Amino acid sequence: MLWFAALTDYKVVRKLGEKMIETVFRSEDLPAGERFDAWRAMAHWATAPLEFRSDHEEDFPATLRLLELGAVDMFTASFPSLQILRTPKLIKQSDAEQYKMGFLLRGNARLSQMGRDVTVATRELVLYSTWRPFDIWIDSGRHDMATTVAIRVPRALLPLPSAATDQLIARRISGRTGIGALLVGLVTNMIANTSPYQPSDAPRLGTVLLDLLTALLAHEVDADRFLPSDTRQRTLALRIRSFIQQRLGEAQLTPSSIAAAHHISTSQLHRIFQQQDLTVSAWIRSERLERCRHDLTDPALHATPIHVIAARWGFSYPADFSRAFRAAYGISPRDYRHTALHNTIDETHR
Structure with a gap:
């Protein structure tokens, strides 16, 4: 919690009451000249040590919300156009070996990792890892702010061979059909309204997200045989419920x-x-x-x-x-x- 301790001066709101554990940061609560540094500190704590570059550093309007769901975290952020770098030096400083699956609700993005470059639009999923360098450019496009959403999963929790998962790094995955649509729909609904959830719901929701993410990646590389039977059953149940609701x-x-x-x-x-x-x-x-x-x-x-x-x-x-x-x-x-x-x-x- 060292990063959180350092953020107390930045008016971070950490909701620990009856509802889900949620950390909220709004740069508008700070003087314009402090906003970018506060954002950088918050993003380091909520994600991983990163380098940021922006044309809006002198006055950086931004929000970030982090939901802690057991072993899985989910965060959403809104900000102007921004470049995000994970360098070899930063990896040496701290690396918990995590996968991130992200998508955009507003704006567009370009990701470079493992010698691949991919551009993504809204509701297109992309996978990347923290133990390799990456370069992400997020553009707000016709909006004042871009809005991103990401799920963070420890590498050790994904039951798929690394060789299979590596095939999907910096590859565009649809978030509009199939399991991808289920994942995007669930995440979007959760970030829109967390009030129905109690802290005791967090681990269960984390399990659901992990199941969907694992099933999606396995489907994309035809590796369903590696899925644990419990994951298969829970994912099937979610797909059936979504089918019925539609x-x-x-x-x-x-x-x-x-x-x-x-x-x-x-x-x-x-x-x-x-x-x-x-x-x-x-x-x-x-x-x-x-x-x-x-x-x-x-x-x-x-x-x-x-x-x-x-x-x-x-x-x-x-x-x-x-x-x-x-x-x-x-x-x-x-x-x-x-x-x-x-x-x-x-x-x-x-």
Whole structure:
């Protein structure tokens, strides 16, 4: 924690209360002339010793958030255009041998490592390592600030041979389809809102991220045989849940169709959900009800009939929907909508 001790003068906020452990840095809390040095110190502590260069060093607007998830860390940062260097000298100073998988929410980037150069746009994943020199140039493009997200994983935790993983260093990996999309989606949702999570959730979330990252890399180099069985099962469960959530409005969404889409038997599908003390049908129904509940609170949908909202999320019969909604929330859909929209109007006029 030496870096954190050195950062106390830079008004770093470390949230250790009831919610997830989260470290937050905002350069706007500091005088303009101190911002770049504070950013450099914070980034060193949160990631690894690095060298930074920027045309905005005299006044460097930046934010950084670090989430500690057991053995895995995740951080997101926003800043103007910036060059980031990891030199042989810095590696000698400190190297915990970590992989980083990063992507951009705004801007574009170029990464050089192991004699390779790759450019990435938003939601394109790229892997790099801390025990080799690298050069990253991040450009905010048409935005005032670029926004990056990265997962940091100790090298020893990845169960893949180094020769296989090295094939993916400084290679573009899609974050829009397949497992890559699952990983980007999960990370994006987590950084958007950490309030639902408790500190006790952190190791579990770290395991989920590690599973997805490992499965993604194994898939990219056709090395699935190296995946531990637990990782395979957890990743399959995540893929199935994502598949279901994308198709909640389809009437033909059934256990048999879900199992067929994932090349497993319906009995295997049921076993996966039994581990969570749920049936497949019960989980689908709860997800559909939650989508309906959300839409009923949306002022933009106040004129949409309740039965239309229900049908949109897979409830073909209004009476069945009303019974299921009342059983889940203790109130009729009509009364729930009236109360929610009335409260929204009251808050707007306060």
